[in-house]
Amino acid sequence: MMQEMIDWIEDHLFEDFSLESLGHRMGYSPYYCSFKFHQMTGITIKRYKSLRKMYLASMELKETDQKTIDLALKYGYLSQEAFTRAFKGTFGLSPSAFRKNPQPLQTYVKIKMNRREDAFSMDISQQLKIDALQNKIQDQFDQDILNILNGQMMYEEFYNHQLMGKSDYVPFNEAMCSNDTTDTIFSDEFKQLRASGHQVPLQKYEEITLTPLKPMFENKYKCIVLWFGDDMFCQINLLTVLAYLEQVGYDGKVYFHMVNEMNYEVEETEIWLEGYRNIYQQVMIRHQLPEANHQLY
Structure with missing residues (x-):
């Protein structure tokens, strides 16, 4: 997914760009x-586009005789002065x-995602810690466990490392931070509204x-384990899942495994399903701050 996103951005470096079109x-x-791009690359899409165009402009300065003003206009700057300021701000010279x-410049080449070398890679010590947490829960509930992971990327990473053993696990592929929602989670109204908001x-x-x-x-299931990160994006997704479990009266055990998605460090907390529907509402x-000082974990 990330490589496909990067390829699309590269193909549209010189066109009118919108996140809606990318989405x-x-x-x-x-x-x-936007969130996933920043999470995996460390920079925003806007910054990535700016750096890539500046790098390509530097190659043309070096290899062609085009006038600076022509390059400025080609790469989206309204004047030669604006291009010069941006170039100097990026590379330290005019x-x-x-x-x-x-002279050699900081290169901003097209990103190539490599699962063995990029931020997806999981430290073996963290893999062993996750294995230990899973074994502890499986000792209590045998295989009657559902693991819910925040997003397809985490799901695929856990799948590739076979971290769930024989337990069931599924991805929560939503972005609840954006667009409107409904009181009853996963109702027909909810599905229609969310699909419309995501423009699909x-x-x-x-x-x-x-x-x-x-x-x-x-x-x-006797036990549900929620694997979510500690940022706002993940926490709002987590809140939605907790509110849904409370909505349907789930009476099994619930554990929250807070995951750092960059290095897969993980912390475990047991959760009691009480008050999450109110917080969700x-x-x-209502787009208000919670009335009670209720902690998710």
């Missing part, structure tokens, strides 16, 4: 695309100085978000 191409909300004396057909929304969650809807429906 439509990827099948996710614009907010989700375009004219670089052209007279080309209802069938596509159900395929991405609801189909993977069928085990949660259809099976009765206050925050997600």
Whole structure:
């Protein structure tokens, strides 16, 4: 997904760009695309585009005789002065100085995602810690456990490392921080509103978000383990899942495993399903701060 997103951005470096168009191409909300890009690369999409265009401009300064003003206009600057300021701010010298004396610059080449070398890689010590947490829970509940992971990327990482053993696990492919929602989670109204907000057909929304969650809807588990990060994006998703479990009267054990998605450090906390529907209604429906000082973990 990330590489496909990067390829699309590269193909549209010199066109009018919108997160809505990117989200439509990827099948996710614009907010989700923006969040995941920043999470995995460390910079915003806007910054990535700016650095890439500046790098390509530097190559043309070095290899062609095009006028600086022509390059400025080609790469989206309204004047030669604006281009010069941006170039100097990026590389520490002016375009004219670089052209007279080309020298090695900080390169901003197209990102290539490599699962063995990029931020997806999981430290073996963290893998062993996750294994230990899983073994502890499986000792209590045998295999009658559902693990819910925040998003497809975490799901695939856990799948590739076979961290769940024989337990069931599913991804929560939503971005609840953006767009409106409804009081009754996963109702027909909820699905219609969320699909509309993400600008995808209802069938596509159900395929991405609801189909993977069928085990949660259809099976009765003794224990549910929630694997979510500590940032706001993940916490709002977590709140939605907790509110849903409270909504349906789930009476099994619930554990929250807070995961650092960059290095997969993890902390475990047991959760009691009480008050989360009220928080969901206050925050997600009425857009208010919670009335009670209720901690998610």
